[in-house]
Amino acid sequence: MIHLVGISKHYDTDIGRKQVLRETRLSIPTAKRVGVLGRNGAGKTTLLNMIAGVDRPSTGLIIREARMSWPLGYSGGFHGDLTGRENIAFVARLYGVDYDETFERTEEFAEIGPYVDMPVRTYSSGMKSRLAFGLSLAIDFDCYLIDESIGAGDRFFRQKSKKVFLEQSKDRGMLLVSHNEKTVREYCQIGMVLYEGFLVPFDNIDEAIDFYTRKCAP
Amino acid sequence: MTSEAVEKRAKAKAAKGLADVAVLHGDAKPAREARIGKSGTAPRGGKRPRPEKDPELLERLNNIPPDFVPRWTDETLATSGNTPRAIRAFVHSVWTIMLREMMARFGRHDLGYLWAVLEPLIHVLVLSFIFYFIRMRETLGMNPVLFVATGIIPLFFYMKTSSILTNALRQNRPLLNHAGIQPMDIFFARALLEFFTQLLVLLIFAVTIYVALEAYNFGSIFSVVSNLFGLWIFGIGVGLTVSSLLVYAEWLPTMMSGINRFIYITSGVFFTLDRMPPTIAKYASWNPILHFVDGVRGNFSPLMGGSRVDISYGYLWAVGILAIGLIADRALRHKVLDR
Numbered sequence: 001m002i003h004l005v006g007i008s009k010h011y012d013t014d015i016g017r018k019q020v021l022r023e024t025r026l027s028i029p030t031a032k033r034v035g036v037l038g039r040n041g042a043g044k045t046t047l048l049n050m051i052a053g054v055d056r057p058s059t060g061l062i063i064r065e066a067r068m069s070w071p072l073g074y075s076g077g078f079h080g081d082l083t084g085r086e087n088i089a090f091v092a093r094l095y096g097v098d099y100d101e102t103f104e105r106t107e108e109f110a111e112i113g114p115y116v117d118m119p120v121r122t123y124s125s126g127m128k129s130r131l132a133f134g135l136s137l138a139i140d141f142d143c144y145l146i147d148e149s150i151g152a153g154d155r156f157f158r159q160k161s162k163k164v165f166l167e168q169s170k171d172r173g174m175l176l177v178s179h180n181e182k183t184v185r186e187y188c189q190i191g192m193v194l195y196e197g198f199l200v201p202f203d204n205i206d207e208a209i210d211f212y213t214r215k216c217a218p
Numbered sequence: 219m220t221s222e223a224v225e226k227r228a229k230a231k232a233a234k235g236l237a238d239v240a241v242l243h244g245d246a247k248p249a250r251e252a253r254i255g256k257s258g259t260a261p262r263g264g265k266r267p268r269p270e271k272d273p274e275l276l277e278r279l280n281n282i283p284p285d286f287v288p289r290w291t292d293e294t295l296a297t298s299g300n301t302p303r304a305i306r307a308f309v310h311s312v313w314t315i316m317l318r319e320m321m322a323r324f325g326r327h328d329l330g331y332l333w334a335v336l337e338p339l340i341h342v343l344v345l346s347f348i349f350y351f352i353r354m355r356e357t358l359g360m361n362p363v364l365f366v367a368t369g370i371i372p373l374f375f376y377m378k379t380s381s382i383l384t385n386a387l388r389q390n391r392p393l394l395n396h397a398g399i400q401p402m403d404i405f406f407a408r409a410l411l412e413f414f415t416q417l418l419v420l421l422i423f424a425v426t427i428y429v430a431l432e433a434y435n436f437g438s439i440f441s442v443v444s445n446l447f448g449l450w451i452f453g454i455g456v457g458l459t460v461s462s463l464l465v466y467a468e469w470l471p472t473m474m475s476g477i478n479r480f481i482y483i484t485s486g487v488f489f490t491l492d493r494m495p496p497t498i499a500k501y502a503s504w505n506p507i508l509h510f511v512d513g514v515r516g517n518f519s520p521l522m523g524g525s526r527v528d529i530s531y532g533y534l535w536a537v538g539i540l541a542i543g544l545i546a547d548r549a550l551r552h553k554v555l556d557r
Contacts, residue, residue, distance in 0.1 A: 003290040011556055026282065027289040054394040056552040063294060068397050076392035081322040090318045094311070094398055119325075190285050196269035203283030211278070 002028040002051055002068075002143075002175075004199075007060030009046060020046050022197040023059070028175065030066035030143035035188030035205060036177040037212040042194040044177040048147055051175065066142040066173070072150065072165075073136070075128035080121030084112060084131055087120055095139055102138045109134035109164065111157075126153040133161055143173040149183065150176075181209045308406075311398050315390075315407035334415050335422060341370045342423070345487065360519045361432040368515040369487035371420045375449040376456075376507055377478060379412045383457025384464070384471060387554055394555075401551060405458065413450050420446075424518075437517030445513035445529060452507065452536040458543030462550040486511040491526045499526060506535035 009021040020043035028034055028051075038044040049055040050062060052071060070077060078087045085103065092102040107116060110130040112123070120128060130153050136144065150165050151158035166187075178184050184191060184205065191208030193200045195215050202208035269275055282288075297303075323330045342363060349362035386408045393399050428434065460470050485507040491499055492512070502508060509532040515522045 001289060003288070003294060005288075005290060005295070012553075025288050026286045029285050032285065052395045053397060053399070054391060054555065056555055058552065061295075063290060064397060065294070070395035070397075074392075074395060077395050079318060079322050081325065082318070083325070086318075086321050086325070090314065090321075091396070093317070094314045094396055096310075190283075192286075195275070198269065198275060198279060200275065200278045201283055201286035202278075203285050211274075215275075 001030055001063075001065045003061075003063040003065070004028065005061040005063060007050070007057035007062060009043065009050065009055070009058050019197050021057075021194075021199060024199045026192075026199065026201060028192075029190075030068070030173040030175075032190055033174050033188045034176070035184035035191040035208065036175065036194060036199075037179070037181060037184055037191060037208060037216075038177070038194030039179055039216050042179075042216075043197070044179070044194055045147060047194065047199070048145055048175070048177050052145055067140070069136045069139070069141040069144045070132075072144055072146045073129045073133040074147070075120075075125075075132040078120045078128065078132070081119055083119055084110075084116040084123070087131070088135060091135055091139070097139055102135070105138035106131065106134040109137055109161075126157070129153060130157060130161075133165075137165060137168060141172065143175060144169060146174055146176040148178050148180075150187070181212060185209060307398060308400070308403060311400070311403040312407045312410065315393070315399070315403060316411050319407065319411050331415075335419055338367070338371050338374060338419055338423070342367045345370070359521050361427070361434070363431055364427050364434060364518055365515070366487065367423045367427060368518045369485075369511055371416065371423060372446060372449055372511045372514040373482065373485055373487060373507070374419070375413070375416050375446050376453040376481075376510075378416060379409055379450055379453030380456040380460070380474075380478075382408050382412050383454060384460045384474075386457075387461060387551075391555065401547075401555075405454075405547075409450070409454050409457075412453075413446075417446070434518050435520060439517075442514055442517050445510045445532075448513075448529065448532050448536045449507065449510045451540045452510075452532075455536065455539030455541070455543035458547045459539070462543075462546035462554060465550055465553045481505070481507055484508065486515070490515065490522050492522065503528075503531075506532040510536075 004024050004026045006023055006025050007021065008019075008023045010017050010019045036044055036047065046055055048071060050057050051064070052068070077091075079090070082090070088103050088106055089099055092099040110116075110127075110133070112127050112131060115123065115127065120131075123131070133151075144165075151161045153161070174187070176184065176187055188205050191202050191205045193202070193208055193212045193215070195212075200208075200211065202211065323334075329336060345366040346362040349366065383405055386404055387401055390404045393404060394401065424436075456474075460474055464470055484502060484505050489502075490512055491503060491508055494502060503526060509527050509529060512522065512527045513529050513532070516527060
């Protein structure tokens with residue numbers, strides 16, 4: 001469960017206050033596949049970041065009662081001066097999982113070969129996100145956070161990563177935010193729509209998509 | 219036009235003028251917000267109802283489906299607070315981040331950890347050169363290298379800690395994506411690592427000087443560490459304050475580098491409080507960092523660190539600044555993370 005205990009979010013900018021999320025009191029199940037729909041700039045990524053812990057809600061409190069992943073394929077957490085191997089060691093230690101097993105599983109998936117002993121700053125962006133993706137697969141999370149899409153790297157690698165991810169996360173929850181109703185329909189069972197700062201929950205993904213297409217269409 | 223009408227118009231003008239003044243004097247923000255708020259909630263395209271009045275939306279929001287019904291209890295809220303579990307998580311996360319930083323410094327292709335020793339070494343060499351040839355008598359019988367080293371390295375406890383904390387959260391923000399890591403873990407890990415790094419540097423210098431240059435009489439390790447600790451928490455306080463206030467003042471680091479240059483000159487790297495003319499000492503002793511620096515140096519030579527050095531005055535400042543830093547961080551952290 002992710003408890004959104006009366007959270008709201010606004011940004012004070014030079015041109016005034018932007019209310020991204022109005023006060024919300026919900027518990028998001030982490031055992032199910034939840035899709036969050038919203039238009040560009042509706043605050044989907046902000047919501048995801050708040051749940052991940054990077055952004056703070058302006059008011060209220062978020063309580064995570066599950067082992068949550070970092071946003072799938074997000075490589076910003078790597079230290080550029082450390083090698084791939086050292087970065088894996090850091091994450092394994094942080095999450096308290098076995099290093100050797102994590103390393104093996106990550107390396108097998110990420111296909112970065114001898115580069116694993118080079119500093120991450122020398123990687124291409126595709127290599128970085130493959131490493132990040134492989135690493136999030138190597139650790140058993142209860143719930144995966146996903147921003148927009150599943151997969152990393154080029155087309156072929158995307159297919160592979162999608163397949164491996166879906167296979168492995170069959171009985172796991174996920175929280176996927178997307179502006180694309182097709183992606184959400186493909187992966188999610190239940191959903192929420194971010195509309196004018198309201199986070200509207202639906203126990204049926206088709207209803208959510210219906211609401212999204214009617215209300216958010218320009 | 220009647221005189222009455224003219225008067226009315228003039229009054230209206232004056233009222234308007236007053237309104238303008240009010241806007242200029244800092245009420246601009248609410249006025250702007252009000253404007254945005256209006257355009258933000260106004261129906262777009264003329265047809266759509268305001269979302270707050272949209273019956274379908276209201277019905278949805280009032281009938282939360284069972285999957286999403288709030289399920290937290292008082293117990294849930296209580297366990298997310300400060301428990302032994304939270305402390306264990308803090309220690310684990312701080313330790314992990316420290317290992318990561320150490321690995322990054324050791325493994326770096328440029329000088330890495332060597333720089334931690336080289337930088338003070340350069341300062342020490344240049345300054346003791348100056349002392350040796352120009353102001354030899356001013357070190358008052360203490361070996362000039364020892365004099366400078368026991369000034370500059372304690373000062374680094376303050377300087378390095380404050381500058382590293384200034385950027386710690388912004389640089390390591392992506393780490394917050396890991397559920398186990400909180401901003402305070404990052405601050406504390408960086409600060410703690412800096413403390414031990416500088417302690418190691420001081421140890422290296424102290425031992426090298428003892429063996430190679432002069433076998434001095436060492437005072438009390440407790441006195442040294444308590445002064446260094448004061449400098450360290452002073453640095454944490456300044457670092458947290460600057461890091462937080464950066465939200466409002468981007469020029470702050472520039473100002474701080476100016477202030478730090480002033481601190482470098484006035485904090486006893488070049489002189490000692492006890493041997494100053496009383497008139498100057500009166501003003502110099504206002505600087506809390508000078509008391510800590512002289513306090514450390516007093517343990518390396520019986521000639522130094524006398525009655526004017528007051529560690530409790532230093533701690534008064536250090537604890538005050540630390541409190542300001544912690545409050546500023548608490549109050550502004552969400553703004554720091556918003557950038």
